[in-house]
Every structure is written in structure tokens, then in C-alpha cells.
Amino acid sequence: MEPHHPHQLPQQQNDQDASVKGTFLCRQTSTRWTPTTEQIRILKELYYNNGVRSPNADQIQKISARLRQYGKIEGKNVFYWFQNYKARERQKKRFINCEDPSHKFHNITSGGISASTSSSSNMFTVQHMGNYGAYGGSVTTTDKTFRECAGGFDGGIDPYTSTYMIFDKKKSMEKRVKAEEEEAPGPGIETLPLFPMHGEDNLKLNPNTNYYSSNWYGRSNDANATSWTSLELSLNSYTK
Amino acid sequence: MEPHHPHQLPQQQNDQDASVKGTFLCRQTSTRWTPTTEQIRILKELYYNNGVRSPNADQIQKISARLRQYGKIEGKNVFYWFQNYKARERQKKRFINCEDPSHKFHNITSGGISASTSSSSNMFTVQHMGNYGAYGGSVTTTDKTFRECAGGFDGGIDPYTSTYMIFDKKKSMEKRVKAEEEEAPGPGIETLPLFPMHGEDNLKLNPNTNYYSSNWYGRSNDANATSWTSLELSLNSYTK
DNA sequence: CTGATATGAATGAATG
């Protein structure tokens, strides 16, 4: 991952005051949130030490509120951060597994996570994350072009083998082993709940069929006939 | 949707012919449906102007049949599209952090420099698709948590507001904190397309962006209380 | 400047 940002403080527009932007094309607003060092540090803290993976609204609120003191940030940033971080960690692991771990070391860092953006203070740098062999460097595998690492899926079956649409019926992997729990428990906070497991999740209401639309198999519906009728009209009307 | 620029389109083989891919080997056809602009436009049209939210099998079939002229599409795509769109629209409304209303407008500035061509992408733009005028921060959500936040903010746009407010089938606001006020208009409401079809003008049509998704669900604090509790503790501990 | 990579953001697809 991040090779390391040797020079820190990339201007971090971390000011909540967002003063600059008002002017012309104030680029600073660049649309994209740029986490500050502190923010990242804390996020990782939460991730590794507290096992936060998919915070809920309340958590997001609190987290972002807390991080806001270090720079502008919105709830969605926190949300996406966790989503991405988690996904990428997993992806990395998956890739490593799939392609041969030998080559590919052009990456410096070697440390792995180690604070992106400089990191002035990594409290608990996760640098190593543990066992997964430190995904050497940007595994990257470069997306788009070819990533298709052959046996990608554990089962070895490739969903997209034939042509397209083979999907249907769970082609997805069964239940990948969650096995995460890496993390260095940091300082003294361990004993964390790893991750939120809802207690009463068993309750399920409708045995509704999952696939889209419970009933697709024909079965016209009269109830919404009206609405549908106009829908049809509208479809016809402006569709081209 | 895609707030992004039109420039790239790496794959987008959105034509029904989509045959191209067969050549090499990789399934670059990405298995995943990539809606074309027109398809999206129509889907949103249906969503906003016709109140379609969870189309039934028939509707799905018709819609997909209709959209098929613009590119390959299957029923499930339509199904999922509505599911996701609806879910995300709702989500984005919740959890919005009450951030400082002061910088509510951060962005706007269209990119400008960045070489990226255009940049109409404003993530926070509101859609404008129809005639409803985005209710200004009114009730909006009433979620359980708080909605006292700045109100507008980004995408809160909620279409169809006025119209059915009157009918309002069952929106008893007793305990439904969840209040999804928007609701599809039921059968009698059918809004017509009164939408000028105008040709594909200049806009990108993907105005709306989803905000982050999240799970506001917390329903008070119960289930994940544990985990969250420790999180709070840790936040407090090193917070400042 | 240009290419590569890291990562924020979005969204299709599922699952429960």
C-alpha cells in the first residue's frame, strides 16, 4: 500500500474553516476528502484495536465528530474509509494467496500498513499485521487490465468462465473464511469485542425469497395495475 | 449516478451486442451490468416521476425490455437497481452528521483544473429531475438519531414531495421513527411523465450521487452496544 | 509532464 509519503503534510486542507475555497475555483475542495495524519492514525486505531469494521450511524457520527478536530471530514468519509480499508485488506490477502508471493517486491515500505501519509506518530503501527506475510508491496495486480489471476477463487472455479451470465444460482464463493482478527492489540485496550455481532440477529421475518423479486415467474400483479399502466405510458411516451 | 466524467469509459460495452469481448480471454466484459446513460435516465425517471420503487415481476420485465434497446440488461439488473437506489437514497439521508452548517457548501466548484474534462460531477448536487423542489430540510427524516443537523446538506433531495403528501396513505407518524416519508406513491398517484423529454441535453444525468451508505440502524443502542462501548472508551481515551 | 500507484467514492450484486 502506500509507499510511504516521505514528505508529510501535503498541504492537508484540514481546516474546517475551509476558507480558501470560496474564491474561484478553489480547488482545495477537490471533492475528495484527504485524511490528515491524525485522522488516519485514529481510524487505524479503531480498526485494529477496537475491531471496528463497519461502524453504524452512531459510530460514524462519533468518529467523524472526533476526527473533525483534525480536519474537515464527513460521515461518509468515515464510512467509506472503513469499507475500503476492510475490503482492501481482504483483497490483499486474497491476492497473495492466489499469485505467487515470490516476486513483486518493488514496494518499499515493506511494512505494510504503516501510516500512509507520513504518519507522524503511529502509535501502534500495524506494520506487520501479523501473519499474512505482509502482502509484499502493492499487490496491486493492477486492476482493469488483467487481474484475473487464474485460480482466483478458492474453488478454482471462475465465475466468468464461459461467457457472461453464468451467474444465477450462487456462484459466489461460499463462505470465505473470515479469519481476520489480525491486528495488534495495541497498548492496553485489548479485550475488544472484535466485531459487532448482533445478539438477536436470528430473528428473521419473511422467508422471502431472496433472489430478486420474490416472484418473477410471471404472476402478474393487479394491484398496481394502475400505476403500472401509467408507467407503461410513460415508458412509451418518452422513450425515444 | 456516476458523478464521474464521461471521459473514460473503460469498458462500458453497453450495447446489447456486447459481443466484442469474446476475443481474448479475459472476461473483460466484466460480468457486471453497466447501465448506459439512457438506461439510468429512464430508471430515474421511473423512480422519481412514477414512483416506482420496488417493481414487481411484470414491471421488471417491461422495464428491462424497454431498456434493452439501449444496452444489454436483464431483469435482475432492474431489480437490483431499484433496490439499491432506494436503499441508498434513504441511507444518505440518515446519518448525515450534523456538521457545521457553515461549510455546507464545500464543493460545488467544479473541478476546473484537474485536467479531467468536465467535471460536472458534483457529488452533492441535487438532482433536479423533476419538479419537486427539494424540501428544505423539513422533516426529511426523523430518524431516530437526529436530524437536526443541518438539514439540506447534500443529496437529500427528495422528489415527489408535495404531491402525495396529501394522499399519504399511511404515514401515521406514531412511532415510526424510521419514517421513510417518501414512499412511493401508491396506485392512485401515478404521476405522469410530465417530464419533458428533451433530448439528451447537456447534462450528465447522473446527478445524484449516493452518499455513503451506512447502517443507521442502531435502534437505540443495544445489540452492538458492547463493541461500541469500548470504542467510545477508546475514543475518549486518546481523544485529546 | 507522464505513468504508476494509493485510495476515496460509487454502485452492482448478493445475502439474511
Place this chain on the structure above:
DNA sequence: CATTCATTCATATCAG
């Protein structure tokens, strides 16, 4: 319908 996962798109930032 809520939640999560996987992939992809876009851009900030650094290497050369």
C-alpha cells in the same frame, strides 16, 4: 428491506 461484499471509477500524489 437492511447490510455487506466486490469491483470499478476517479483522483491525489509521488516517481522518473
